[in-house]
Amino acid sequence: MRCPKCGNDVPADALYCPHCVGDEAPAERxxxxxxxxxxxxxxxxxxxxFGGALVWWLMGPxxxxxxxxxxxxxxGVATGLVLGLARSR
Known part of the structure; x- marks a missing residue:
């Protein structure tokens, strides 16, 4: 498989490209x-x-x-935060 960033060959089981993994500046990351x-x-x-409003509407106060x-x-906030961070890696 080829890296979409640098175009070098990457092993199929690699989690990241070993050729361009260090190209991103720490501040940018x-x-x-x-x-x-x-x-x-x-x-x-x-x-x-939305889920909380739905529960409130169905069950009342x-x-x-x-x-x-x-x-x-x-x-929802915690789950979204974790999934957002995991997806960006």
Whole structure:
């Protein structure tokens, strides 16, 4: 298989290109990872808020429902953050 960045041959079982892995500057990598984490966190937060609003709408403001709805938002943010960071690697 060929690396899409540098065009060199890469072993099929390699996780990254051994030829161009060090080409990215540390500041650029940090910026890219932060942007990916933020994108994932916002996307997960929106989905979590939608799920929380749906639970609130279906069950009403009964005892314990606000906590469940809020935990769905936080779980969505955390999951989106992790998946966003994992996807950017």
């Amino acid at each position: 940090t910026r890219r990872l932060r942007a990916a984490g933020l994108r994932g966190g916002v996307f997960g937060g929106v989905l979590g808020a 009964q005892r314990g429902v606000p906590g469940i709805a809020l935990s769905l938002v936080f779980a």
